[in-house]
Structures are given as C-alpha cells and as structure tokens.
Amino acid sequence: MTTAIEYGITEFVTECLDKFRFLIWDEFDGETMIQIAIKERNEKILNLILEISGNDRDDLVSREDNNYNSILHYAAKLAPSAKLNLVSGAALQMQREVQWFKGVENIVHSQYKYTRNGDKETAKYVFTEKHKDLVEKGEKWMKDTSGSCMVVATLIATVAFAAAFTVPRGNISDTNSLQNGVPIFLSGRTFAIFAVADSVALFSSITSDLMFLAIMTSRYAEEDFYKSLPQKLIIGLATLFISMASILISFGAAFTIVLRDKYSWAPIPVASFGLVSVLLFAFLEFPLFLQMVYFTYFPSIFGNKNQSVTNKKKTTKLAKEIEAKKEL
Template sequence: MSTTSIVSAVPEHTPTILSCFPARVTSPSPQGPSTSKEAKSQHTPPTKYVPLYKAALKGDWATAKMFLICNPGADRAPITDGHETALHIAAGARRVEFVEELVKWMQPHDLVLKNKFDNTALCFAAASGITQIAKVMVAKNPTLLAVRGCKRMTPLNISALLGNRDMVWYLYSATGDSVLTEEDRISLLIATITTNLFDVALDLLNKYPSLAIARDGNGETALHALARKPSAFASGCNFGVWQRFIYLCDHVEVSNIARDEKDQQVARGFLTPAVQCLNGLLWKTLNLLVPSVMLVHDTKVMNIQALEVVKFIWNEILLLKSWQISSILAEPSRPLFTAAELGIVEFITVLIQSYPDLIWKIDDESRSIFHTAVAYRQEKIFNLIYDIGALKDLIASYVDSNGNNMLHLAATLAPSSRLNTISGAALQMQREYQWFKEVEKIVLPLYTETKNLEVRTPAMMFTEEHANLVKQGEKWMKNTASSCMVVATLIATVVFAAAFTVPGGNNNTNGTPIFIEAKSFMVFAISDALALFSSATSVLMFLSILTSRYAEEDFAKSLPKRMTIGLATLFVSIATMMIAFSATLAIVLDSRMTWVAIPIALFACVPVTVFALLQFPLFIDMIRSTYGFGVFKRSAKPMLY
C-alpha cells in the first residue's frame, strides 16, 4: 500500500468499503487551522503535529519518540483532518516496527480511538493486510476485535472485503463467536466468496450451516454470489496449452474444511515455528523458480474449494420445502440463469444432478437455461442439452416472450464480451455461423422457417444481424491476404531470378554451373525450387481470397482453409529462401572463410522464427476452428445424469 494512500489497494469489486477510509492521509495545512466552516467542524489539529505525522508515515520511531516526550498526550491526539492518530497513519502505511513501539507507548484504551469515519487503528491494519500489525494491537487490547468501524463493520469483515487471506484467517480465529451477529456472518460469507477466499467460506459454513440459506441486506444468498463468479471455476479459467496440461496433471486433494491441511495449520498457527518456516520457504522457492506451476496449482485449489462450497450450500437448500427452494432460485435474481449466462457449467451441473426439474425452469422472458446459453454463446452449457436425450426436442421448442425460438437466438449477434474472445472478424463470423448451424441441428425443421413477433425467420434474422460483421470479416481477410501476397510475390520474384544467376556462375564451355558437384549447390537448388513453388502457391491462395464472393457460408470453411494454406506455404517459402541464401554464401565463402557458415545459419533462422511467432497463434486458431473438434465437442461421459 502506498505511503500516501490508505485505500489504493482496495479491489474494484468492493466499492462499499471505499467510504470506510479516507481517500488519502491528509497532512495538516502548513498555514495552520483552516477557517472554513468544514474545517472548523472537524477541529483540524494545529501544525505542531506535522512532524509526528511525517514520522508515522515514514516509520521514523526515533523522531516520533522525541516528539512524544516533548508533547505529552500526542500519541492519542488527532493529527489529520480525518481525526486519524499517529497509530492510524502508521498502520495504514504498513510501518510494523513503528506500530510495535507506539503500541508499547500507548495505553490499551488509547487503541480504541476512532477517526471521523468511525474506524479504529485495527480497521486500518485490517485494510493494510499486515498480520503482524493486527497481532500487536490485539495483544495490547483484545476488545479491539469487537469495536466496529464504518458501516458497523468489524475488522474481520473489512479484511474479508479486501481479500487479505492471511489477515482474514488471523482475525477469523481471534474473533470470538459472540462478537459476530448473524448479519455479520452472512456478510462475511458473501465477502469471502466475492474475494475468492473459499477456504474461509467452507470453514464458516461447516460451523454455521444455516448461513447456506441466509440472506444478506440485499436479499441475496451465498448461492447468488457464487453464480456471479465464473473465474472461481475451472470452466472460467483461460489457460494456455501448457497451463492446461499442468492443470490436468496436478493432483490436488482439498478437505471439505478449506485449504490444504498444512496451509490451514500454518494459517492458524498450529505448526511449530520451525516447520512453518520450512513450509513457507518451500512454497516461496517453488513460486520463485516456476511461478506458472504455482499459479495453476493455486487456481486448481480455488476451483475445487469453490465447487465444494456450491455443493455444501446446495445440499442445505435441498433440505427446504419446494416453495422455499423456488424462492431462493427466483429472488432477488435467478442464480441458475446468471450461471448459464456466464457459462459456469460446474455450478449448473451440481444443481441439476440433484434437482433435475431445473431443466424445465424458465426466466422472465420464458427462456430455459439452454436458450440463455445460446443467446450468450456459452457452448459448455449448451452441450449439456445432449445429456437429456429426447427431452431436448421439447426444450428446443420453447418460444420466448418475443416469439423467438432457439434458432432465432442463435441468429442474433453474440454479445461483445463473447465475440471479442475470438481474434479477427473473419473468425468471429465463422464462430457465429457454426453456432447457427449447430442449433439448427437441434430444433425441429418446422422452426427453421418460423417467424417471430417481428415477422423474421431465423435465416433473415441471421443475415440482418451479421451484415456488419460480414463486412468487417471481408475487410480483415482482404487486408491480411493483400499484405501476405506482397511478401509472397517478392519472394517468388527473388528466387526465380536466383535460379538463373546461380552462385559461382556457369561454365563458358557447356553452360553448366561451376559448383554443380558441391553438396551446398544441391541444397541451394532444392531450397530455391521449393521457395518458388511454395511462394507461387501462396500468391494463388491469397489471390483467391481477394476474389472470393464473401457469402456467409464462405466464412465457415472456404475462406479459413485458403488462409491456412496461404500462411503455411508462405512460411515454407520464407524458410526455404533463407536456406537457399545460406547455401549460396556457403558456396561462395567455403574456400576462404569456413567459420562463417555457422553465424550465417543462425542469423538466417531469425526471420523464420519471427514470422512463426507472429503468425502461429492465428494459424493455430484457424486450424482449430476449421478442422478441430470445435466448441461443440461433447463429453463422452454425461455430466447431468
């Protein structure tokens, strides 16, 4: 945390906590107390406290001690416009040693002093995330844990809203059960879910199972909060190929209490200091050497914990009567449809496996979760429709309040948040066409020509909705093809000329190349010919793209296939051109500077590697989306039943 800011580390998802701390730690005006009405009402302290303020901010205890000796009572005096004491400032600035010395100097009741926002210094410590600062204060005055700050929040709730894991575990274990009310506990549960502290949430639920069905001040349960957390589940993790491989290979066992057994014991202080130190060094070393492995491991632990929280809460909800279950799933929002909109397939699977009737539920627009999945392009949710067998025909026949069937929803343009996950307008159009055709397989033939309330068939709707995307896809394809064709044409010209100006020249008697017997010459000849053929093929592929009709169906197979072939042959032409060039230099310089062959070969790899690195992601995306299993790959094992 910045030394000049108390809330700079506040996450964006905790706006309610922002008003609990001053925007910045303001120092007294050097001109003395302000004469404004606001300043008078706040009793701005005199400028004599400026040295103490600066010392607390910098952690300069020697200067502060001299000031406190010369000014008795300054340790409990408000030294800012916000009525913060030196302890508030030092705690917010994370000055551990300063806080330790100042707490020794102060009386226990002095630690309960509040600023104008009703926050004690422990609230500042909870926001700072430095556990040692909180421990020092609590050791001096344990009643601080029960002193509420702004918005009547306990220090524990403040730390939970800010997601400081170690601080939360310490305050959670130190705060007595009598301190927290039922409202505090449900707020704490939802806060820990919001900030991904699922280990704390699991422990809280095990202690107080009734929290699973309790509602907070907004009328929401923990299930509602989980339905808005796609990043907490495996389906929401956007890992690369290497990270996905680590994720699958990483074996994680998490108890239904919370974290790993060792991690939880360390957090609660059950291990000896020596073991704690050794365990901490082990994880820090691994995190330093292979940070990606630790990131994937931590993510998988979080995913498992989040799923355990969902299961626990849902099992408690199932103990209720049917009308109570319906009430939780309908008010104040619909967590089932929220999860479907965000693509949290694990959340929906847990709910439906034990309560199959949920597949028939509809939202305010008369849409099922599968209709929602189509509208928001959540393929993992949509693929679940194949697990319900013949019932999918009934689900697909639903018509929403606007007269749209499932194919109409597939014909609408995808939300920008989902569309932008795909690179390039052409591939976006390809994905949209694939969605339309996939949903067309599900609905009955009658629905392909059914008109909605706007008198539009799905095909008409698709053409109108995607007209602009088709234009953007055409522009993207033509620009890419034009740029690549220039390079391919230049390569073809160069290698064609090189074939008739062979290195070393020709024999004047019979016209044969002088170095025709050299091995390097054969390498030159073959690579030059390959460069010419591949570049010519590339030019033709890109030319066919430029002259294409650009119909909607062309984006599905034809155009991506041509672009793939064009990029592949262009890469081959660049690589073989570099080989031909290297072979030419080897022939010319072989008898004079034999050592030059190695650096030439190394430098020749540079442009080839650069082209591969720049174009490989696009190439792979096209291969995967055109020839791969696609986004509609169905699991061999049914997920719902």
C-alpha cells in the first residue's frame, strides 16, 4: 500500500479499499494512508481517501501519529525529490509546496493548525525549517531570471525611445513651412504601423522592467512565492514578449518605408526573419510561462474534479457501504 501511494497507483488503492475498507484507519509503519498520501504529495489518492471517509472525515484528518504529528505536520515536510523535479525552477517548486501546505490547512479544523508535536513544534515552524534551502534557491532563481530579462527589456526600451526621434526618411526641414519638423511619411499607413508598434514596444518594455525590478527588491518570504512573485514574473515575461514582437514590427515597418521605392520585395524577408525570432523566443520561454500561469491561477491541489465516472461511482459506493456498516 505504501508503494502504491508513493508511485500513485490509484487503481490499486481503489481496489484495496473496495475489498478492505478499514485500511483508511490502519497504520503502515506507524503512518495512516492519509498521512502517507500527504507526505508523498499524491492529491488523487488523498481526494479518494477523503471522499471514502464520508462523515468520519473530521476524525480521519484530526488523527496524529505516535509523535503527535498532525497531517499538517506531514504537509510541512519537504516533498520527495521525484515530486519536486516534476516542476521546473526552484521558485515554482516553492510555490507548489506553499499551495500544498495551504491545501492541507484548509481541510484541517482551525484548532489543529497551531498544535505542537512531540518536539514542541508547530506545523508552520516545521514548514519554515524544512524549506529554508528551497527558499534560498527560489530567490536565486528569481533574481537570475529577472536580471537576465531586465537587460533585454532595457535594451528594447532604449532602442524604442531612440527610434521615436529618428523616424525613417527623416522630418520636413523647411523653416518657412508650418510642417517644419513633421515626419515626411506621417500620413502613410506604414508609418502609422511603425509609430504604434514603437510606442507599444516602449511602454511594454518599461512595464516589464518595473515588474522585474519589483521582483529584485522583494522580501522573498514564503508567502511571496504563493502568488506575489509568480504574478510579477508572469506580467514581466508577457510584457517582454509583447515588447520584442512590437520592436520587430516597428523595425519591419521602418525598413519597408526606407526601401519600398527601390526594393518592393524587401518586407518579405524582414517579416520572415522577424517571425522566426518571435517564434523562437516563444518556443523557448512559453513552456515556463504556461507552467507559471497554470500553477498560479489554476492550482489543482485537492480540487481534482475530473475523476472518471467509474472512480466517482466506486468512491460514492464505498462511502455509502461504510456508513451502512456503521449503522449496523
């Protein structure tokens, strides 16, 4: 049973509970099934056990081991390395650990949140002690990532700002004209594309810089890894991607204005190479970005509602059978 929970073999656990329903109350080397599931970070099996427990859920989640460790103390321990490595980046690993701790905290009665184990330690204290190294690694990962992205965003902001005053084909230089200093191709559609793209690149790169600066100056407390830091990194990466795409569009528009009279085919290779650059950046950074968005805004800790119909029927049936047996 311990091995099945460790490796997430939900079918085996379901069949065992179907034949031996009392197993949710038994101990395996001093630990119950729910304690093992929490320690191994297996939310599917934990959801299964909680659903089967039925009306005895409060009694089940309030049980302690021989050292008076509650299930919240088990959630406070560092996850196995195999589970941590499923998430890329120490900061996202720390975020997942905080989400797991809060998830277990939500199913425990409030009076058990501050209980002490045999070593006189609360679950929160255990969590802080066990995750010191991961917090430091998460801080380093965040700062390194933010620093690298900040350099790129600053370069884009510099180029976009300079491009606003060195427009393609120059300005009208006639002191006797009311349009003196006005861009020559101001009324052209391509120039409008250049102006809009350059403005978007400037503002988005500045926004990206601000987000990465906020990350660099954060306090890096455990709670910051829950939503604050990931949200800033998500906004920073999103605006950085927008600024890169915009500056390439701006360059393409300016290049077209300069060369279209002599080389009408010039926009084609410019657009092609620009698209390759944008797609390459998206290919390299989008998986990390998608993972951050998913874990930040769609965490599945104890919220797995996508169980198969078969599993739902089985767990509901088991819960009813346990209740019927108790009544007898």
